[in-house]
Every structure is written in structure tokens, then in C-alpha cells.
Amino acid sequence: MISFELNGQTVQVDATPDTPLLWTIRDHLNLKGSKFGCGMGLCGACSMLLDGESTRTCILPVSAVQGRKVTTIEGIGNPDMLSTLQQAWVDASVPQCGYCQSGQLVSATALLSKNNNPSDEEIDNAMSGNICRCGTYPSIKKAIKQAAKDIKSGNGRLQAVSHYDPSNTNNMTQEA
Amino acid sequence: MATLIEKDLIDSKTNISTSRRNFLKNLASGGLVVGLPLTACASAPLPGENKNALQPNALLQITSDNTINFYLPRSEMGQGTYTGLTTIVAEELDVHPSSINVINATAHDDYKNIEYGIQVTGGSNSIRTHFLPLRHLAANTRLVIRQAASQQLKQPLASIQTDDGKIVVNGKALPYGEFADFANQLEFPEDAPLKDKSQFKYMGKNAPRLDGLAKSTGTAEFGMDVDFEGLHRAALKRCPVFGGTVKSLNADDAKKMPGVKSVVQIHNGVAVIADHYYQAKNALPKLKIEWDRPETLSKFSSDSTAADNGKGWFKTALDSDESTNAFEQGDGLDALKLADTVVSGEYWAPYLAHATMEPMNCTAKLDGDKLELWVGSQAPDLAKFAGAYYADVPKDNVTVHSTFLGGGFGRRSATDFVAEAAAIAKASGLPIQLVWSREDDMQFDVYRPAAMAKFKVGLNKEGLIDSWTVKRSGPQIMPYTLDNIVDGVMPSFLPNGMVDWMSKAGYSIFDSLTVDHASVEGLYEDYDAKHKSSDHVTVDPGLPLGYWRSVGHSYSGFFKESMMDEIATLQKQDAVEYRLKHLTSNPKLANTLKVAAKTAGWKQPLPKGHFHGVATHASFSSFASQITEVSVKNGQLHIHKVVCVIDCGLAINPDIVKAQMESGIIYGLTAALYGEITLKDGAVQQSNFHDYPALRINESPEIEVVIIDSDDAPTGVGEPGLPPIAAAISNGIFAATGKRLRSLPLKV
Known part of the structure; x- marks a missing residue:
């Protein structure tokens, strides 16, 4: 049994230790917001915050997160409570197909948590691990800058939910 | 549908082979025109049917509890049709677009693409073909609700106004839903007037995408996210060379792996079924399989230097006398003899994969003779036919649940992955979700065909183009899609055996009779020339092909615009001015080019070492010109800026048009700078x-998009932004270095 903190809640899963964190969360814990893109840590669709750092979870064994803090897109905000970045994403119509956007938002959240006034180059550095085949990069830059402005002026929040409400995923602690 | 095909055959003037050719050509060009049905087909029940709701057809429904459902007939894959088509409905219905509940449509005859006769999303035609029919549908719906209100409230029709989904009369505002039941009993009107542009509240205005919230919170459902109690995951091992089959199988070790429930053999490989995906994936390498490999494709290697293999095969065919004419104007090739100067250029573009962010996947559940499919597809009805065929159930017993698509770009108009899922569900008896790995996705794509082309352009004494001739060698897409399509478009009275024969024999029938327009599109149309000819010769190793964003234009934009740049250079003429001299009969394209030159500051001083490159190209009824600003330092290319000017008629949502230009440019830059699929002994x-590699944010240039203000009906935007970009970069590289690059990807 491996135990870690997922979106503010302690969860226990009975997946084998080598199961990638991504599949543990998607298949065992049934949170589908984080995506499978490449399985090699190359595209960033699976990004989650691991102790605040944007991390590729398709190649990270679940055993490596024992006792640590994992935040997925669901732990950043939801349709009723958007983080400032999510709001900026909606306002700027960033998503196209949308498949990579959970990972993009996770990486952008990690960036703004350390730097609330990023330059173009700092945005490039922080976001270059996340591929978008639709080419939403120009909108991503615009949305990050808008959110940074709001965060810097004290009108923003990097996470809109303190913990993920498990009421609609009652198998959060369920083993598969 | 049957009558349309018969009519087409009868209309053919000459002989049977011509009529067959026309039929196939119509398949290719989408000539089977059927009107958007404005009343329900008797053949199939309407989705979400509800007798108390107003439901003029399968697209629109207003329930008595005031839910306005729009069944989205086209697939949302990023291009924005979810927002665009809903905005069109909202405008004439007079309701805010965000108040409409948009539902990804299932497979149903009423959702067929008006131009193709099958339910496919592609060819950048969604907004163009739905613009008027959806407006009429919504305007008539608004009128019948007003009529119902007039009768129920006993007020003259003229006094019944609407505002944002409400009937407004005598200072009261009542939701449409209150009149839905009554309106449903009235005769549905056919001729409600449409709004004038000056009255538009939503069309032509920027507004956030309607799917933006779900896609910014991880709550949008993609095919990969489908889940239910008892669903198993499947991974499939295929022959590394497409078309190979299992010769022998030993699955003993794989069956011992954790979580593995079943191993089954299907038409193209061996599937492992497990509780979880990573368990199925981990067990795949334990399968011991010997393959029977297909002969022709197994011999093909991209790096071969033989005259009948690799690129050499394309070159041999190009230089041979063999060819089929696709287009001729004036004296065609003969006109070259009279030319003062003949300029020629030869270009190459490789095979390409789509690499959508969401790898292919499909969920299939077979219960007796009933099949349910969950899939993000550009062609839900073709998915239905593939599912029926491979699960061996009647077509009418297949239900397709459509999800969002994690990228399409043409890839998801094929149904190979649906066929696999249905076959695995059939063979295993288990509900399964087939998940492709990224490696599967890259190595078993339906690829953008490789192509080689040679232009010979005859100039007159003034250095202007008199004859424009081009020959292209490469494989054709249509033969590969026939198998997919035939089942969907053949009249139902034909016996199954004949449909099977048509589809299986489709390749040879097709290839011997005609040129797939997609093979040569974009090579010859744009510029004025008295004489033109466009020819094709097939070279096909047998790698499966599919539609890839902008299809033939994806390479012809590079070929044609490189050639034009070379001619202008040889004539010592300005690249923009020289193009404009040959765009007299193409005024919209000329205008985008002029605006691009002005916006980019063409011929104005640039920072030291920076150079402009230009390209212009019409595709999918739209017109695009691009000017890049590049520099090359120490052999390294830097793209500083791209200016893109688009004329797509009325921009329904200008922000989405802009995003599609950026998207086409960035997708095209990936192909221009990196994209190349190569084969070794037939394997990718x-x-x-x-x-x-795919272009990343740090490599993505600044892009400035200008949309030409237009009152004309809207045209395509998903694809037209892509074709010019490779040449606009390459022409900039030439300006910077004097080096002319004639092959993709561009190697500086």
C-alpha cells in the first residue's frame, strides 16, 4: 500500500510500486484530468505538481511519491472555482483540442508560484517541456502574462481549491 | 442518396468507365451533394427524442424546461467548430451562445457532411457549409416559437419579440421553453427571413470559446477518459510492416503477467487485455510472434540509393514518360516549345505523421449483437460501419458515443483504431478500451504521402509566365480511404458482396482510372498563365495514407511558392511584385499579399542580418499570404516573426480565426523544420x-495575424494557414544565405 497526499487529501493505493504515477491516478484513483501523451516524459501532457514542481508522471513510479504532495489539475481549480491562470486561459481562449492543457496549466502554475513577473524567456524556459500540437503557444504566453499581473497585484490565486472534493469520486481511496 | 448516384451515372456523357470515374471522383471531391435535412428523416429516431420538445430535426431541440440542445454535427478537434457552429445557431435563434447546451453528436444520417455524403469533419468546410442551413434552421425555429407565443398569448405576431432566449411581449419576458410543446404542434416554417449583418449580435464578434472552461479544468471528456465499471484495457502488437499478419503466436509468458485477463488474435495483430493499461502494455513484449510480412512494403527503405527504391523510385517515375493528366489549359505542355525561356525546379516532401497529442484509442462494448463505441472521431458514421463489420453485428445495432478529440488534423477520419477495438471486443467477449502508445501512434499512422514534383515554366520575352506545367510523383490518398468510405456512401440496395468488392478492389480501380485531386491540388491553380498542365504518376510502396492538415496543399504550397520565388529571383524581380503580376484573376489572394507586404514592411529596412521571405496560397476556399522575418547565424535558423493575412469571408469569431492561423503556422513549422517519417525495410x-520532434514554445515565433474585413460568406480556416509557411521560411533562408532549399524538412 502506497500512501501520498493527492490534492490535499491523503490517499492509499494498492498499485504495484513500479506503476507510473499517471496511470495510478487515472486508472486506480479515477482522476482523468491528467493525460497520457508519450510515455517517455517528452511531451508534458501528464504533468502534475510534485511538492510544487511540475513533474512528468508517465515515467515516475508511484513508489517515488510515498509521503509526498501531488497536485493534479483537479487540485488547482474546477469549473466553479477557477484559479487565476485557469480564468486567464478561459478569457484568452487558450485551449484548442485541449488535450495538453492540463499539463500546460500545471507547468504555468509552478512557474508563477516562484515568479510572478516572468519574462518571455522565463516563460519559454518553464513551458518548453509541454508540447502543444495545436500551437496554442502565443495564447499561453498571453494568458500567463495576464495571470501574472493579477497575482502580482494581489488579486489572484494559484490554487482555487484547498483540497479536491471527493464527493463525485468516491473511489479516491479505493484500490483497483 | 441512391438517386443522386444514379443521376450522376446517367449524367456522365461518354461511357461506363467515365461514369465510374466520375463516381469515384465525386467520392474524392465530395461531389455527392445532399441538402441538410430540415425535417427529421423517418429512417432513424432523433437523438434525445422527447415528444414535448420542439425538435425540427436531429440538430436542434428546445425542451419545455427550456434547455436548448444543439447536437453538434461536426467534430470538435481544436479547430473551434463547437463555438463557431453554435454561434451561428445562437445568432438567428436570438439566444446567447453560452446558453446553448452543445452535445457531440452520435452517428446519424442527419449529421452527414453536406458536401461529402458521409458524417466526416474535414476539408475546412464546417462553417462554410453550415453557415446558411444552420441560420435557416435557427431562424425558422425562432419564428415557430414566436408563432406559438402569438397563439397562446393571443397577441399579434408582430408584437412578439425575442431577446436572449426569451419571448418578449407587453413588457414580459418568457423563456422559449414555455412555448416548445405548442410550437411542436405547429407546421414548421420554411422561409423565416435571415438577419442582416448590421443586426448581428454574436457573429463577427470575439467571444471566449465555449469549450474553454471544460478544457481549462481537465473536465472535457476525451476518448481516453471514458471509463465504466468492468472496463478492461487493451494494448495491441502489430506487425512492424503494415499489412503483415500473424504467422505463429506463443502467448504463454504474456498470459502470466500481472493483471492480464486475455490474449486474442485479430486481423492485424495480437491484443493483450488486462485490468489496467500499463499491465497490458508491460505484457506486450512477452508475446512471441512470427509475422508474415507484405512483400512490396518490406522492400522499401527510405535511404536506399537504388533507382527503384526510396526517393530514387519517385525520381525515376518523375523522369519517366509515364503520367496521367489531371488538368490542362490552353496548349498545356506543348506551349513550352514556344517559350522564350523555360525555368524548371524539382522539389521533395517526405511522409509525415500526424502526432495528435491524444494517441488513438477507442472503447468498445459488445453485448450480444449490440455494439457500443466511445470514440473521438472525425467520422462517427464510418466508425459505426467499421465497428459493425469487425464485431460482425448489423450496422443499426451500433451506437457511437462521441467525445472531444485530442487533436485530429485528419488522423481521426480513419477508422483503423475503431476496427481494432471492435475486433478485440468481439474476440475477447470483454468490454475494452484500446489504448495506442505513442510509438503505436507514430508507427501505424495513416501518413501524409511523400511527394516529388518538377515544374517547367515557360516565360515570354517580358519575363512573364506564359505556360505553367508540373508533374508530381508519389502515392495517392484516395485509394486508401475507399475501404473506409465505400460502405458509407454506397446505396444500401447494393449487395454486401459488391460493396466489399468495391472497397477491396478500390485501389486498383481508382488508380487506373483517375488522379486523386488531392495529389495535385495547389500545384497549378493560383497564378495566371495562358497554358497550364498538371500531371501525376503513381509511386506507392504501400504505406497507409490519410488526410493530413491541408492534404495536398501541405506540400504543393511549398513546391509552388518555392518555384515562384526562384523564377522571380532569376528574373531579378521583387518577389511580391512578380507574384502580383500573375494574380490578376485571383484578386482576393492578391489583396492578402498586398496587405501582408504592407503589414510586414516589405522592402523596408530590417535589423542587420534579418531577411523577409514571402509565400501566398489559396486553399479550402480561403486565401492566405505570409511574410516571415528570419536570420541565419552560424548555421542556425532564427524565425523572428511571421505575418499572416487571411481572407476567409466573414470571420464568425475572429479570435478563433486568429488562433487557427497560429495553429496552422506552428503545425506547418514543425513539418517544415523537423517532420520526416522514414522507413527501413518497410517499417517506420x-x-x-x-x-x-514537435515545435515547442521556445521555438515558436511571434505571429501577427490580419483578417481581411469581408461581407462574403465564411470559408475555411482550419487548414489554409498551413500551406504557405514552409516556403515563406525557405524563401527567407534563400534571401539570408543564397542557399535554395528544395527538400523538406529544411536543413539550413
């Missing part, structure tokens, strides 16, 4: 983003 060599 690339496997993931390390050896088939």
Missing part, C-alpha cells in the same frame, strides 16, 4: 517525440 523508424 521514428517512434516518439525524441526522433519526431
Whole structure:
């Protein structure tokens, strides 16, 4: 049994230790917001915050997160409570197909948590691990800058939910 | 549908082979025109049917509890049709677009693409073909609700106004839903007037995408996210060379792996079914399989230097006398003899993979003779036919649940992955979700065909183009899609055996009779020339092909615009001015080019070492010109800026048009700078983003998009932004270095 903190809640899963964190969360814990893109840590669709750092979870064994803090897109905000970045994403119509956007938002959240006034180059550095085949990069830059402005002026929040409400995923602690 | 095909055959003037050719050509060009049905087909029940709701057809429904459902007939894959088509409905219905509940449509005859006769999303035609029919549908719906209100409230029709989904009369505002039941009993009107542009509240205005919230919170459902109690995951091992079959199988070790429930053999490989995906994936390498490999494709290697293999095969065919004419004007090729000067150029573009962010996947559940499919597809009805065929159930017993698509770009108009899922569900008896790995996705794509082309352009004494001739060698897409399509468009009275024969024999029938327009599109149309000819010769190793964003234009934009740049250079003429001299009969394209030159500051001083490159190209009824600003330092290319000017008629949502231009440019830049699928003994060599890279944010240039203000009906935007970009970059590289690059990807 491996135990870690997922979106503010302690969860226990009975997946084998080598199961990638991504599949543990998607298949065992049934949170589908984080995506499978490449399985090699190359595209960033699976990004989650691991102790605040944007991390590729398709190649990270679940055993490596024992006792640590994992935040997925669901732990950043939801349709009723958007983080400032999510709001900026909606306002700027960033998503196209949308498949990579959970990972993009996770990486952008990690960036703004350390730097609330990023330059173009700092945005490039922080976001270059996340591929978008639709080419939403120009909108991503615009949305990050808008959110940074709001965060810097004290009108923003990097996470809109303190913990993920498990009421609609009652198998959060369920083993598969 | 049957009558349309018969009519087409009868209309053919000459002989049977011509009529067959026309039929196939119509398949290729989408000539089977059927009107958007404005009343329900008797043949199939309407989705979400509700007798108390107003439901003029399968697209629109207003329930008595005031839910306005729009069944989205086209697939949302990023291009924005979810927002665009809903905005069109909202405008004439007079309701805010965000108040409409948009539902991804299932497979149903009423959702067929008006131009193709099958339910496919592609060819950048969604907004163009739905613009008027959806407006009429919504305007008539608004009128019948007003009529119902007039009768129920006993007020003259003229006094019944509407505002944002409400009937407004005598200072009261009542939701449409209150009149839905009554309106449903009235005769549905056919001729409600449409709004004038000056009255538009939503069309032509920027507004956030309607799917933006779900896609910014991880709550949008993609095919990969489908889940239910008892669903198993499947991974499939295929022959490394497409078309190979299992010769022998030993699955003993795989069956011992954790979580594995079943191993089954299907038409193209062996599937492992497990509780979880990673368990199925981990067990795949334990399968011991010997393959029977297909002969022709197994011999093909991209790096071969033989005259009948690799690129050499394309070159041999190009230089041979063999060819089929696709287009001729004036004296065609003969006109070259009279030319003062003949300029020629030869270009190459490789095979390409789509690499959508969401790898292919499909969920299939077979219960007796009833099949349910969950899939993000560009062609839900073709998915239905494939499912029926491979699960061996009647077509009418298949239900398709459509999800969002994690990228399409043409890839998801094929149904190979649906066929596999249905076959695995059939063979195993288990509900399964087939998940492709990235490696599967890269190595078993339906690829953008490789192509080689040679232009011979005859100039007159003034240095202007008198004859424009081009020959292209490469494989054709249509034969590969026939198998997919035939089942969907053949009249139902034909016996199954004949449909099977048509589809299986389709390749040879097709290839011997005609040129797939997609093979040559974009090579010859744009510029004025008295004489033109466009020819094609087939070279096909047998790698499966599919539609890839902008299809033939994806390479012809590069070929044609490189050639034009070379001619202008040889004539010592300005690249923009020289193009404009040959765009007299193409005024919209000329205008985008003029605006692009002005916006980019063409011929104005640039920072030291920076150079402009230009390209212009019409596709999918739209017109696009691009000017890049590049520099090359120490052999390294830098793209500083791209200016893109688009004329797509009325821009329904200008922000989405802009996003589609950026998207086409960035997708096209990936192809221009990196994209290349190569084969070794018939097997694709690339496997993931390390050896088939995609442009990243740090490599993405500044892009400025200008949309031409237009009152004309809207045209395509998903694809037209892509074709010019490779040449606009390459022409900039030439300006910077004097080096002319005639092959993709561009190697500086």
C-alpha cells in the first residue's frame, strides 16, 4: 500500500510500486484530468505538481511519491472555482483540442508560484517541456502574462481549491 | 442518396468507365451533394427524442424546461467548430451562445457532411457549409416559437419579440421553453427571413470559446477518459510492416503477467487485455510472434540509393514518360516549345505523421449483437460501419458515443483504431478500451504521402509566365480511404458482396482510372498563365495514407511558392511584385499579399542580418499570404516573426480565426523544420517525440495575424494557414544565405 497526499487529501493505493504515477491516478484513483501523451516524459501532457514542481508522471513510479504532495489539475481549480491562470486561459481562449492543457496549466502554475513577473524567456524556459500540437503557444504566453499581473497585484490565486472534493469520486481511496 | 448516384451515372456523357470515374471522383471531391435535412428523416429516431420538445430535426431541440440542445454535427478537434457552429445557431435563434447546451453528436444520417455524403469533419468546410442551413434552421425555429407565443398569448405576431432566449411581449419576458410543446404542434416554417449583418449580435464578434472552461479544468471528456465499471484495457502488437499478419503466436509468458485477463488474435495483430493499461502494455513484449510480412512494403527503405527504391523510385517515375493528366489549359505542355525561356525546379516532401497529442484509442462494448463505441472521431458514421463489420453485428445495432478529440488534423477520419477495438471486443467477449502508445501512434499512422514534383515554366520575352506545367510523383490518398468510405456512401440496395468488392478492389480501380485531386491540388491553380498542365504518376510502396492538415496543399504550397520565388529571383524581380503580376484573376489572394507586404514592411529596412521571405496560397476556399522575418547565424535558423493575412469571408469569431492561423503556422513549422517519417525495410523508424520532434514554445515565433474585413460568406480556416509557411521560411533562408532549399524538412 502506497500512501501520498493527492490534492490535499491523503490517499492509499494498492498499485504495484513500479506503476507510473499517471496511470495510478487515472486508472486506480479515477482522476482523468491528467493525460497520457508519450510515455517517455517528452511531451508534458501528464504533468502534475510534485511538492510544487511540475513533474512528468508517465515515467515516475508511484513508489517515488510515498509521503509526498501531488497536485493534479483537479487540485488547482474546477469549473466553479477557477484559479487565476485557469480564468486567464478561459478569457484568452487558450485551449484548442485541449488535450495538453492540463499539463500546460500545471507547468504555468509552478512557474508563477516562484515568479510572478516572468519574462518571455522565463516563460519559454518553464513551458518548453509541454508540447502543444495545436500551437496554442502565443495564447499561453498571453494568458500567463495576464495571470501574472493579477497575482502580482494581489488579486489572484494559484490554487482555487484547498483540497479536491471527493464527493463525485468516491473511489479516491479505493484500490483497483 | 441512391438517386443522386444514379443521376450522376446517367449524367456522365461518354461511357461506363467515365461514369465510374466520375463516381469515384465525386467520392474524392465530395461531389455527392445532399441538402441538410430540415425535417427529421423517418429512417432513424432523433437523438434525445422527447415528444414535448420542439425538435425540427436531429440538430436542434428546445425542451419545455427550456434547455436548448444543439447536437453538434461536426467534430470538435481544436479547430473551434463547437463555438463557431453554435454561434451561428445562437445568432438567428436570438439566444446567447453560452446558453446553448452543445452535445457531440452520435452517428446519424442527419449529421452527414453536406458536401461529402458521409458524417466526416474535414476539408475546412464546417462553417462554410453550415453557415446558411444552420441560420435557416435557427431562424425558422425562432419564428415557430414566436408563432406559438402569438397563439397562446393571443397577441399579434408582430408584437412578439425575442431577446436572449426569451419571448418578449407587453413588457414580459418568457423563456422559449414555455412555448416548445405548442410550437411542436405547429407546421414548421420554411422561409423565416435571415438577419442582416448590421443586426448581428454574436457573429463577427470575439467571444471566449465555449469549450474553454471544460478544457481549462481537465473536465472535457476525451476518448481516453471514458471509463465504466468492468472496463478492461487493451494494448495491441502489430506487425512492424503494415499489412503483415500473424504467422505463429506463443502467448504463454504474456498470459502470466500481472493483471492480464486475455490474449486474442485479430486481423492485424495480437491484443493483450488486462485490468489496467500499463499491465497490458508491460505484457506486450512477452508475446512471441512470427509475422508474415507484405512483400512490396518490406522492400522499401527510405535511404536506399537504388533507382527503384526510396526517393530514387519517385525520381525515376518523375523522369519517366509515364503520367496521367489531371488538368490542362490552353496548349498545356506543348506551349513550352514556344517559350522564350523555360525555368524548371524539382522539389521533395517526405511522409509525415500526424502526432495528435491524444494517441488513438477507442472503447468498445459488445453485448450480444449490440455494439457500443466511445470514440473521438472525425467520422462517427464510418466508425459505426467499421465497428459493425469487425464485431460482425448489423450496422443499426451500433451506437457511437462521441467525445472531444485530442487533436485530429485528419488522423481521426480513419477508422483503423475503431476496427481494432471492435475486433478485440468481439474476440475477447470483454468490454475494452484500446489504448495506442505513442510509438503505436507514430508507427501505424495513416501518413501524409511523400511527394516529388518538377515544374517547367515557360516565360515570354517580358519575363512573364506564359505556360505553367508540373508533374508530381508519389502515392495517392484516395485509394486508401475507399475501404473506409465505400460502405458509407454506397446505396444500401447494393449487395454486401459488391460493396466489399468495391472497397477491396478500390485501389486498383481508382488508380487506373483517375488522379486523386488531392495529389495535385495547389500545384497549378493560383497564378495566371495562358497554358497550364498538371500531371501525376503513381509511386506507392504501400504505406497507409490519410488526410493530413491541408492534404495536398501541405506540400504543393511549398513546391509552388518555392518555384515562384526562384523564377522571380532569376528574373531579378521583387518577389511580391512578380507574384502580383500573375494574380490578376485571383484578386482576393492578391489583396492578402498586398496587405501582408504592407503589414510586414516589405522592402523596408530590417535589423542587420534579418531577411523577409514571402509565400501566398489559396486553399479550402480561403486565401492566405505570409511574410516571415528570419536570420541565419552560424548555421542556425532564427524565425523572428511571421505575418499572416487571411481572407476567409466573414470571420464568425475572429479570435478563433486568429488562433487557427497560429495553429496552422506552428503545425506547418514543425513539418517544415523537423517532420520526416522514414522507413527501413518497410517499417517506420521514428517512434516518439525524441526522433519526431514537435515545435515547442521556445521555438515558436511571434505571429501577427490580419483578417481581411469581408461581407462574403465564411470559408475555411482550419487548414489554409498551413500551406504557405514552409516556403515563406525557405524563401527567407534563400534571401539570408543564397542557399535554395528544395527538400523538406529544411536543413539550413
